[in-house]
Amino acid sequence: MTTESAANLPDWVTCNLPIAQGIKGEIDRLCNLVHDSSGDQKLSYLMTLAHARDRLRNLGFRWSHYLRISDLSDLGKFMRSQAIKVEREIGVKFSVAQKPVGRANALFVDTETTGLGLDDEPISLAAVLTEIDCTSGRVVQEIASYHGFREPHCKISPGAFAVHGITKASLSGKEFDLMMFVCLFQSANICIAHNASFDARMIHRILPRDSYTAQWACSCWDVEWPSLGNRKLDTISEALGIHRTTPHDAMADVRTMMNALQLEKHEGGTYLLSLLSRASAARKLASF
Incomplete structure (x- = not known):
């Protein structure tokens, strides 16, 4: 730098x-x-x-x-x-081999979109960049956060509106802060989202995949959650006793995901630690 x-x-x-x-x-x-x-x-x-x-x-x-x-x-x-x-x-042997410190930058991400199709677009993005301890599965500190809105080039589907309640008129003239957007993703070692494949696809409508190196991990499928009827964030948060003030608000959903992942499992260790041990994207974090 x-x-x-x-x-x-x-x-x-x-x-x-x-x-x-x-x-x-x-x-x-x-x-x-x-x-x-x-x-x-x-x-x-x-x-x-x-x-x-x-x-x-x-x-x-x-x-x-x-x-x-x-x-x-x-x-x-x-x-x-x-x-x-x-x-x-x-007469004392001391190994000078590199030892991992076990800290990494994790970016927790959520999007609200115009719909679920291949041509749909993100209209709200929330992201919280954190320093995490990979050995304990805990957030050490929050580094930066962003919550922004963007006017799409397509219509918001009725199904999407029913979920998040965002109208195209309320987005008129709004754009994401691309500088902040890029810095957050380029500062991350791992990006975590609930149903990461969908959020990653939406992010890549705005940010080319080759502009950052962090891999994605999924809090929906890479975590050993309790046996529930489904893996929706609503279901998980209710089962774990996490109060949600504004469901399907991008930043509220990021905070809910972060809170859920830092809870202890019955058998010990946090759900975030479970994600880090299972997600292929997280494997190299342990060597640093």
Whole structure:
């Protein structure tokens, strides 16, 4: 991320540049301390250095579209050489292998549309970008959110109107904030939606698939929900005791999905953890 490119990005993206620079400075300082120390002190500095390296690697993964982390192979060679010295000096073996931090950026998404057909379009989009802990299945923090509306180029079907109650007249002249839209998707490592194949298809009417790298996971089919009559969000939220103030409002549905996924299953672990363990899109998250 350069200063020039950062000028056109929201603060929740650009704030990661000084964070990365801070960790890089910490790594440089620790390398000097490791080099100049011996015995138990060298081991202590080496452990701290390994953790700093893994944090930088994780940050680079989470914000890979915007951050370019330099090659860490030379750092790895230095750490291995110092680990050998530690073993010789105090007889302690220390593995400098990269350890996953287990944090990722998850984008929870919902759309309201003109209908279900191939020619239908999104008219409302809600998205919440979060940092998640992949080992606990918990949302660590919300990073950014967006809820916008768009005037479609086709009619809103009676069936769709009966669900969300949005009229074409109420959408006159409205457009999605494409800059925000693009930043959210390019900042995500995984996109989660309830019936993801449908929401992804609608998103791609606005945002080309090759403009972001995150894969999709489905909270409808990739989660081991309780045995219910169906997997509708209404049914799931009612069964789990989640109050919905405005069903079929895109942002309300995103919040409901997030709340449901963070609940504990009877056998332990959250439903989000269940999704992360089952969804093929989530498999590589565990290595960072």
